[in-house]
Amino acid sequence: MTERSIFERALGPTLVALTAIVILHEWGATWAGDAAALLTLVAIALLATMSTGSRIAFLLVALALTIALAARSPDWLDTVRRALSTTAFIATFFTALSTLRRAAQTSPAIQASGRYLASQPPGRRYLALTSGGMMFALLLNYGAIALLGTLATTSGQSEPDPVRRNLRTRRMLIAIQRGFIATLPWSPMSYAVAISTAQVPGSAWANLVIPGLVTSVLMAGTGWAIDTIFKPRLPGPARSFTPEGTWHRLLPLAMLLALLVGLVSVLHLVTDVRIVGVVMALVPLIAIVWLVIQTRDLGETLVQSGRYLAEELPSYRKELVLLMMAGYIGTVGSALLVPMITAAGFDLSGVPGWVVLAALVWLIPLTGQIGMNPILTVTLFAPLIPSAAALGTSPTAIVVAITSGWALSGITSPFTATTLLIGSFGGISAFQVGTRWNGVYFLVTSVLLTGWVLAFAALSA
Numbered sequence: 253m254t255e256r257s258i259f260e261r262a263l264g265p266t267l268v269a270l271t272a273i274v275i276l277h278e279w280g281a282t283w284a285g286d287a288a289a290l291l292t293l294v295a296i297a298l299l300a301t302m303s304t305g306s307r308i309a310f311l312l313v314a315l316a317l318t319i320a321l322a323a324r325s326p327d328w329l330d331t332v333r334r335a336l337s338t339t340a341f342i343a344t345f346f347t348a349l350s351t352l353r354r355a356a357q358t359s360p361a362i363q364a365s366g367r368y369l370a371s372q373p374p375g376r377r378y379l380a381l382t383s384g385g386m387m388f389a390l391l392l393n394y395g396a397i398a399l400l401g402t403l404a405t406t407s408g409q410s411e412p413d414p415v416r417r418n419l420r421t422r423r424m425l426i427a428i429q430r431g432f433i434a435t436l437p438w439s440p441m442s443y444a445v446a447i448s449t450a451q452v453p454g455s456a457w458a459n460l461v462i463p464g465l466v467t468s469v470l471m472a473g474t475g476w477a478i479d480t481i482f483k484p485r486l487p488g489p490a491r492s493f494t495p496e497g498t499w500h501r502l503l504p505l506a507m508l509l510a511l512l513v514g515l516v517s518v519l520h521l522v523t524d525v526r527i528v529g530v531v532m533a534l535v536p537l538i539a540i541v542w543l544v545i546q547t548r549d550l551g552e553t554l555v556q557s558g559r560y561l562a563e564e565l566p567s568y569r570k571e572l573v574l575l576m577m578a579g580y581i582g583t584v585g586s587a588l589l590v591p592m593i594t595a596a597g598f599d600l601s602g603v604p605g606w607v608v609l610a611a612l613v614w615l616i617p618l619t620g621q622i623g624m625n626p627i628l629t630v631t632l633f634a635p636l637i638p639s640a641a642a643l644g645t646s647p648t649a650i651v652v653a654i655t656s657g658w659a660l661s662g663i664t665s666p667f668t669a670t671t672l673l674i675g676s677f678g679g680i681s682a683f684q685v686g687t688r689w690n691g692v693y694f695l696v697t698s699v700l701l702t703g704w705v706l707a708f709a710a711l712s713a
Contacts, residue, residue, distance in 0.1 A: 259298050259301045259302060260302060260562075260566040261562055261566075262298055263295070263298045263299070263302070263565060263566045263569065264560070264561035264562055264564075264565040264566055265561060266291060266294055266295050266298060267295060267343060267347045267565055267572075268347065268561065268565075269291060270288060270291040270292060270295055270340060270343055270344060270347070271343075271344045271347045271348055271532065271536075273287050273288045273291060274288050274340050274341060274343075274344040274532065275344065275348075275529065275532050275533045278525060278526060278528070278529030278532065278533070279523075279525055279529060279533065280525075285333075285337065288336075288337065288340040289333055289336040289337065289340065291340070292336045292339050292340040292343065292576075293336070295343060295572075295576075296311070296339070296576065299311075299569055299572060299573050299576075302566070302569050303569070303570075303573055307569075307570060307573040307574065307577075310573060310574065310577040310578075310581070311573065311577060313577070313581055314577050314580050314581050314584070317581060317584045317585055317588065318332060318584060320588060321584055321587055321588055324588065324591075325587065328587075331583070331584060331587040332584070334583055335579070335580045335583035335584045336580070338450075338579040338580065338582075338583050338631065339576045339577075339579050339580045341446075341450070341528070341579075342443075342447075342575050342576050342578075342579045342627065343572060343575075343576050344532055345443065345446055345528065345531075345532060346568070346571070346572060346575060347565065348531065348532040348533075348535045348536050349393050349441060349531075349535060350393075350564070350565070350568065351535060351536045351539035351540075351560070352391055352392070352535050352536075352538065352539045352542075353391070353392045353393060353395040354539065354543075354556070354560050354564060355538075355539040355540075355542040355543050355546070356391045356392050356395070356542075357392065357395060357399065358543075358546060358556075359504075359542070359546060361501075361504035361505070362388075362391070362399075362504070362505060363399075364497060364501045365384070365388075365501050365502050365504065365505045366384070366388070366399050366400055366403045367403055367496045367497070367501075368495060368496055368497045368498075368499075368501040368502065369381055369384035369400070369403075369502075370400065370403040370404050370406075370407045370424065370496075371407060371494070371495045371496040372495055373495070374420075377423070377424065377427070378423060378424075378427045378475075378476055378479045378480075379427075379476055380427075381400065381404070381424055381427035381428050381431060382427045382428075382430055382431035382434070382472050382475060382476065383431060383472075384400065384428075384431065385397075385400060385427065385428045385429070385430070385431025385432045385434075386431045386432070386434055386435050386468070386472070387502075387505055387506070387509055388400060388432075388505075389431070389432045389435045389439070390435060390439055390441060390509055390512065390513070391505075391508065391509070391512075393441070394432075394669050394670070394673065396428075396432055397428055397429065397432055397669075397670060397673045397674065398673060400428045401425060401428060401673060401674065401677040402677070404421060404424035404425055404428060404677070405421055405425075405677050407420075407424070419484055421677075421678065422678060422689065423479060423483075425674050425677055425678050426475070426479070426674075426689055426690070426693075427475070427479070428674070429663065429670055429671075429674045429685075429690075430471065430472065430475040430663065430690075430693070431472065431475075432662075432670060433471065433659045433660075433662040433663050433670060434468045434471040434472045434475075434659065435468065436655060436658055436659040436662060437464040437465075437467035437468055437471075437652070437655040437656060437658075437659055438460065438461050438464025438465050438467065438468055438655075439464075440457050440461075440513075440516055440520075440527045440528070440530075440531050441531055441535070442655075443575075443626075443627060443658075444626065444654070444655045444658040444659065445457060445460065445464070445527075445528075445651075445655060446528045447579075447626075447627055447630055447631065448630060448651045448654040448655055448658070449526075449527075449528075449651055450528075451630055451631065451634035451635075451654075452634065452637075452640075452647050452650050452651050452654070453639070453647060454640060454646075454647035455647040455648055455650070455651045456527070456648075457520070457526075457527035457528075458520070458521070458527070459646075459647075459648045460648055460651050460652065460655075463648060463649075463652050463708050464652065464655060466704065466708075467652065467655065467656055467659070467701060467704065470697070470700055470701060470704060471659060471697055471701070474693065474696055474697045474700060475693060475697075478692060478693055478696065482692075508542075511538075512534075512535075512538060515534055515538075516530050516531055516534055519534065540553070540557075543556060543557070571669070574625060575625070575627060578625040578627040578628035578631070579627050579628075579631055581628055581631075581632075582627065582628045582629070582630065582631025582632040583631050585631075585632050586631060586632050586633070586634070586635045586636075589632065589635075589636070590635050590636060593636060600636055600637065600638050601638040601642045605638075605642070605643030605644045605645055605709070606706050606709065608637065608638065608643055609643065609645070609649065609650065609653045609705050609706060609709050610653075610702050610705065610706060612637075612650070612653040612654055612656075612657050612705075613653055613656050613657045613660070613698060613701055613702045613705055614657065614698060614702070615629065615633070615657060616629050616630070616654070616657030616658050616660065616661045617657055617660040617661040617663075617664050617665065617694070617698070619661075620661035620664060620665030620667065620668065621664070621665060621666070621686075623667045625667070625668075626657075626658045626661050626662075626668075629661075630654060630658070634654075637650060643709075644709075644713050645709040645710075645712055645713050646709075646712040646713070648708075648712060649705065649708055649709035649712050652704075652705055652708055652709075653705045653709075656701040656704075656705055660694060660697065660698055660701070663686065663690050663693065663694060663697075664686040664687070664690055664691075664694050665686060666681070666682035666683040666685070666686050667682070668682075671685045671686050674689075
């Protein structure tokens with residue numbers, strides 16, 4: 253066994269142990285905070301041994317910022333602990349959600365649901381894939397794009413006319429992507445909600461879910477309207493389509509989503525544990541039960557769990573480094589940035605509240621164009637945002653603005669997983685996905701969401 257394989261084999265159990273400790277901390281075990289910080293350092297060290305290129309650069313930036321903070325601030329250790337806490341949470345959230353992805357990807361019922369959506373006739377295909385993308389995103393996260401994208405491209409290959417085939421594939425992929433990002437403003441299993449509510453004092457998912465759903469409807473509805481208005485008119489008769497199965501194929505997916513969201517909501521209200529703490533504890537349990545039901549064999553479930561630990565979790569090392577370091581760099585970077593901004597005499601509390609909220613909608617997608625992950629942008633700049641009282645609104649309004657910008661970044665940034673995945677399926681660059689395929693959608697939706705954010709801020713003042 254090589255030294256490298258030892259590190260890879262150690263990464264999975266380390267992340268699972270970290271997940272368990274962070275969950276205990278979320279549920280009230282105060283001692284688990286320091287243990288989570290130590291295990292996070294172990295996980296980062298293991299990831300460092302397997303990283304190359306830009307991922308090493310992220311680790312080096314994190315180290316440089318830590319050294320700079322130690323040289324400038326006497327309480328730098330407190331900031332590092334806070335940064336490690338954020339990093340531990342991100343790693344745990346990712347690990348917990350990936351367990352559900354593992355179970356869903358091997359489910360015949362989920363595969364059948366995806367094929368039914370992808371085989372819809374043109375008149376209702378966009379809405380089917382947008383709504384399907386939203387449902388699948390709750391279970392599979394980015395795996396929703398991988399699954400539905402594969403089915404979309406396979407379906408598109410059945411079209412003999414190359415012009416129709418390319419247009420059909422493009423519209424299907426856009427519908428999937430826009431459906432996915434429409435879940436970000438409200439889903440308790442999205443990083444946008446988890447990070448934003450953690451960064452804005454006084455905010456909570458229970459207060460966000462309704463306005464977040466409004467944001468989601470605006471994003472999905474605008475996508476459908478643009479697709480309908482600009483739908484190409486091609487000469488000649490279109491090929492007829494027969495859906496693969498009936499709507500009953502969606503019942504297992506709908507029932508699972510109802511169970512998941514229902515249990516999460518009830519436990520959150522009953523226990524008063526943060527929604528993300530409930531999600532991290534409940535999702536792996538549902539995934540294990542789902543695997544047992546699928547395999548009907550405890551031994552096979554253990555085999556698949558072993559593969560998840562030894563193979564699947566280490567395969568996410570690039571994503572983990574990017575997400576974890578984004579949280580760490582943002583937290584440490586903000587501790588350096590805030591004193592500098594204050595010393596320069598810059599104070600956002602003197603800026604009208606509506607300007608700050610509108611800027612948040614546009615800032616996150618704009619920084620996404622230069623490679624800044626939304627986690628990095630939010631953790632870096634959130635401490636600069638004045639309090640809700642100073643802005644003359646509620647904490648929820650600030651989170652609505654942040655999650656709106658976060659979702660828009662997911663549709664336009666050439667560095668996000670959504671655009672990279674859609675580009676790979678469509679055979680174009682992620683930059684073209686964000687600009688050529690989604691440019692008009694971004695401009696229209698940004699204006700609408702800015703208006704919605706300002707209207708909600710005024711109503712909740």
